[in-house]
Amino acid sequence: MSGPSDLVRIYGRAFAAACWLLVFGWFTLLVLVPQVTMVDQSLWRMEQPKDAAQLTLDIDRLYNDLSVMKLDRADAPADKQAALDARIAETQAAIREMETRETQPRKVYGPENYTRMSGLHAEIFLRTLAFAALTTLIALVVCYPIACAAAFAGKATTTAVILTALTIPYAINELLRTYAFLMVLDYRGVINTALSWIGIIDLDRDQAIPFLESQAAVFAGLVYAYVLFMVFPIYNALESLDKSQIEAARDLGASSLRTHWRVIIPHAKPGLAVGSIMVFMLSAGSYAVPRILSRGLGGDWFTQLIYRQFFDAHNWNIGSAYSVALLIACLVFVALVMKITRVGLKDMVR
Amino acid sequence: MRGHEIRLEQVCVRFGAVTAVEPTDLTIEAGEFFSILGPSGCGKTTLLRVVSGFLSPSEGRVLIGGRDLTATGPAERPTAMIFQSLALFPQMTVWENVAFGLEARGVDKATRKRRAEELLALVALAEHAGKRPSELSGGQRQRVAIARALAVEPAVLLLDEPLSALDLKLRQHMRAELKAIQRRTGVTFIYITHDQGEALAMSDRIAVMSKGRIEQVATPDGLYATPATPFVATFVGEQNVAEGTIAAIDSGIATLDTPLGRLSGRLIGKAAAGARARLMVRPERLHHAAHVAPTPNTLSAAFARRDLEGPVEMLVFDLDGAQWSIHRQNHGETPRTGPVELAFATEDAMVFAEATP
Ligand SMILES: Nc1ncnc2c1ncn2[C@@H]1O[C@H](COP(=O)(O)OP(=O)(O)OP(=O)(O)O)[C@@H](O)[C@H]1O
Ligand SMILES: [Mg+2]
Numbered sequence: 246m247s248g249p250s251d252l253v254r255i256y257g258r259a260f261a262a263a264c265w266l267l268v269f270g271w272f273t274l275l276v277l278v279p280q281v282t283m284v285d286q287s288l289w290r291m292e293q294p295k296d297a298a299q300l301t302l303d304i305d306r307l308y309n310d311l312s313v314m315k316l317d318r319a320d321a322p323a324d325k326q327a328a329l330d331a332r333i334a335e336t337q338a339a340i341r342e343m344e345t346r347e348t349q350p351r352k353v354y355g356p357e358n359y360t361r362m363s364g365l366h367a368e369i370f371l372r373t374l375a376f377a378a379l380t381t382l383i384a385l386v387v388c389y390p391i392a393c394a395a396a397f398a399g400k401a402t403t404t405a406v407i408l409t410a411l412t413i414p415y416a417i418n419e420l421l422r423t424y425a426f427l428m429v430l431d432y433r434g435v436i437n438t439a440l441s442w443i444g445i446i447d448l449d450r451d452q453a454i455p456f457l458e459s460q461a462a463v464f465a466g467l468v469y470a471y472v473l474f475m476v477f478p479i480y481n482a483l484e485s486l487d488k489s490q491i492e493a494a495r496d497l498g499a500s501s502l503r504t505h506w507r508v509i510i511p512h513a514k515p516g517l518a519v520g521s522i523m524v525f526m527l528s529a530g531s532y533a534v535p536r537i538l539s540r541g542l543g544g545d546w547f548t549q550l551i552y553r554q555f556f557d558a559h560n561w562n563i564g565s566a567y568s569v570a571l572l573i574a575c576l577v578f579v580a581l582v583m584k585i586t587r588v589g590l591k592d593m594v595r
Numbered sequence: 596m597r598g599h600e601i602r603l604e605q606v607c608v609r610f611g612a613v614t615a616v617e618p619t620d621l622t623i624e625a626g627e628f629f630s631i632l633g634p635s636g637c638g639k640t641t642l643l644r645v646v647s648g649f650l651s652p653s654e655g656r657v658l659i660g661g662r663d664l665t666a667t668g669p670a671e672r673p674t675a676m677i678f679q680s681l682a683l684f685p686q687m688t689v690w691e692n693v694a695f696g697l698e699a700r701g702v703d704k705a706t707r708k709r710r711a712e713e714l715l716a717l718v719a720l721a722e723h724a725g726k727r728p729s730e731l732s733g734g735q736r737q738r739v740a741i742a743r744a745l746a747v748e749p750a751v752l753l754l755d756e757p758l759s760a761l762d763l764k765l766r767q768h769m770r771a772e773l774k775a776i777q778r779r780t781g782v783t784f785i786y787i788t789h790d791q792g793e794a795l796a797m798s799d800r801i802a803v804m805s806k807g808r809i810e811q812v813a814t815p816d817g818l819y820a821t822p823a824t825p826f827v828a829t830f831v832g833e834q835n836v837a838e839g840t841i842a843a844i845d846s847g848i849a850t851l852d853t854p855l856g857r858l859s860g861r862l863i864g865k866a867a868a869g870a871r872a873r874l875m876v877r878p879e880r881l882h883h884a885a886h887v888a889p890t891p892n893t894l895s896a897a898f899a900r901r902d903l904e905g906p907v908e909m910l911v912f913d914l915d916g917a918q919w920s921i922h923r924q925n926h927g928e929t930p931r932t933g934p935v936e937l938a939f940a941t942e943d944a945m946v947f948a949e950a951t952p
Pocket of ligand 2: 641
């Protein structure tokens, strides 16, 4: 396309310029600056100087010299005292300079923050990615039928009811929502109480099912927390499907399964990709849900590790490195999903 | 491939309080090219969906090839539908589209591909087999849809305004193509359209629908020459209309008193003197009085304008409060304005009495 952009044509130069300025400002402030700071932070560390031992020896030697000089000065004739005083001051300054060098670590750039990740931390990192992928898969399996139900309900009211019901929980803060879920899954939570009412378990004899002690609780919590981000992209994609394609498939004798596999899912692919990417990123980066639901019993999520690097260990460099590692892993996931589904960026914004 | 006969017995479709199709009896013969013609919203698609099995009739039975298939789904019926939007699968190649019905029936890939190629050859698209539907032109996509429907060897092909998205030239070309495919395959075609030209050009028989009711079933010639109802008379072709009261009826000829004068024509149906009625004359049956044998039906008019339509021209005249027109061969010039006498033969006019409420 040549000539002025649509923006200029519709709103005029001044307004278009304001828009572009806003976009530019937004990009700089909210995208570029934080990421660049984080990457920079992750690439340096404070290091004790390498020649620290030699320095200590040198300082010791200078201290010896100093004591000798002080003794000399006590015995020296008056005309030589001034020269000795100058030398003493000189030596003292040198000692001070070397001492600061000895105790003050230096800022050193290098990849060590990444490469020195301990085995345990690397394991948590990989496990978090695997669990996030699993959460995504579960969300995909749970949300596709919901999105289908909403898109193919036939009646507008049914669609509205399904979508509203999905949205309502999001009016509540994520933390509170997660606590609500905790109350459902707790030892004496809603599910266990209901089961004891039916008579399947006896709460008083400690037969409560320990949902919260297994990773399943975290998966369920994450899926619960992020369904919307999976359902809406899929729903949007399905909504744009010409319904007569489904009828045509049926008319040609295709089973429901084949219709989904060959007609509906290929059409919904961009939605499936966008939903998967969002849920993966959100669950890999989730802090509250695994923290609240596993309560330390189900093993750490990588985000908890990052949190501790920042706020307990006060090692912002390692914290940044871990954050950037997670970011890179997410980007790799995005690329992977786009490759697998053969969906381009342009398809996603469709 | 051989067509099947279709019989609808007292088929009726209601959506809540709305009756989309009134109780209808209809027989479509095996191997016939049958069109359903009617204005938008008259229930054409609804009727077709009943035949295809996507919609169960509220009442009545659907028999295809002599079997009662009222309760059978679309997949099990020997029918195939061509949708108004064509509904090609955009993610599949052309040949995969055509072979989809066979794929659903578990036919192996090699056979599928061979069969798809045969069908694509039939619709002259053999060299496009590997393309996606989006890479084809409108007419080519249309033919892919036909090939896809024919692949499942249906006995009945159902077409819901399949040409409405095409431009005029292509539409005329596709008419001939469709007709030829129908001849070659012998499949029964049920063709829905609101374009009378299409219906008249292609069909063996036409049903004209209005407001959920079939008004008349006839051959194209029969429909044009002897419409059974005023709706059919005005919907198919054009008419010059005069309203009035019946003054006399004599051996099938009704004489009307109208604001344009006293006019007579053949009475269609029954009526008594004194009833309100409409007299209709086709534009090609109206002439300048000077050019025809004397008739009792003459009108004074003033020439208004000339609409050229290529080989023919339409002359429009102002009458007392009405506009009538003459459809004739292109004379190559615009007549002078001024008063003229128009005339038509009594046997060229039709009189429909208004239904007594
Ligand atoms: N699913 C439905 N629910 C309620 N009313 C319907 C439904 N489908 C069709 N109708 C009504 O039935 C009538 C006939 O509709 P139909 O689609 O058969 O018309 P049509 O003749 O195919 O019109 P067109 O030429 O515009 O396609 C219309 O008044 C329509 O509003
Ligand atoms: Mg229709």
